[in-house]
Amino acid sequence: NAGVTQTPKFQVLKTGQSMTLQCAQDMNHEYMSWYRQDPGMGLRLIHYSVGAGITDQGEVPNGYNVSRSTTEDFPLRLLSAAPSQTSVYFCASRQPAGGGEQYFGPGTRLTVT
Amino acid sequence: LAKTTQPISMDSYEGQEVNITCSHNNIATNDYITWYQQFPSQGPRFIIQGYKTKVTNEVASLFIPADRKSSTLSLPRVSLSDTAVYYCLVAMNNNAGNMLTFGGGTRLMVKP
Numbered sequence: 001n002a003g004v005t006q007t008p009k010f011q012v013l014k015t016g017q018s019m020t021l022q023c024a025q026d027m028n029h030e031y032m033s034w035y036r037q038d039p040g041m042g043l044r045l046i047h048y049s050v051g052a053g054i055t056d057q058g059e060v061p062n063g064y065n066v067s068r069s070t071t072e073d074f075p076l077r078l079l080s081a082a083p084s085q086t087s088v089y090f091c092a093s094r095q096p097a098g099g100g101e102q103y104f105g106p107g108t109r110l111t112v113t
Numbered sequence: 114l115a116k117t118t119q120p121i122s123m124d125s126y127e128g129q130e131v132n133i134t135c136s137h138n139n140i141a142t143n144d145y146i147t148w149y150q151q152f153p154s155q156g157p158r159f160i161i162q163g164y165k166t167k168v169t170n171e172v173a174s175l176f177i178p179a180d181r182k183s184s185t186l187s188l189p190r191v192s193l194s195d196t197a198v199y200y201c202l203v204a205m206n207n208n209a210g211n212m213l214t215f216g217g218g219t220r221l222m223v224k225p
Contacts, residue, residue, distance in 0.1 A: 004156075033213070035215070041217065042200065042215040042216050042217045043200075043215040045213065045214070059214075090156045092156070100147025100202050100213055101147065101159045102157075102213065103159070104156030104157050105156055106155065106156055107155070107156050
């Protein structure tokens with residue numbers, strides 16, 4: 001199993017540009033999440049999904065959209081990039097009965113200038 | 114959501130046992146206690162999870178007292194490669210909301 005994969009690894013955007021961060025998992029996990037981590041800080045939940053077709057907002061959803069058309073994929077869209085969205089983005093997945101045991105991807109480092 | 118409190122940082126030396134305590138005073142009946150490890154430029158990695166008493170795996174032990182208002186992650190005989198940030202979380206076993214909240218974590222520095 002590849003686990004949780006994320007692309008791209010690095011991205012530089014100009015203010016106002018849009019882009020999609022890709023996340024895929026091959027463990028057939030129902031639950032998937034997106035987090036952002038600012039330098040020296042903990043992770044903050046952006047959006048999450050409990051299954052295909054179902055998404056909900058986390059702590060910091062503004063400026064981001066998600067969709068879940070398949071169990072495997074959970075893309076994160078930045079609608080109009082802002083410097084405040086400069087961060088490392090992590091995607092994670094888990095099973096419903098897994099408690100807190102999540103599997104994280106390697107992250108996407110995004111810089112918005 | 115149960116909020117967790119843990120020390121910002123800890124120092125240790127190679128070969129020592131390290132105990133990191135996390136406080137979670139308003140933990141709910143259905144909450145599990147979970148610990149993650151994160152190295153720089155990597156995603157967090159699950160270490161251990163428990164509900165009560167003691168859990169041990171090949172990496173660490175987790176001690177949870179009867180009132181469950183705190184927990185202690187124990188790393189036996191640490192090495193330099195254990196230098197990382199350690200996060201304590203509480204989460205329901207079947208949390209449909211999937212709202213796992215990471216605090217600031219404990220930055221562990223292991224010295225030679």
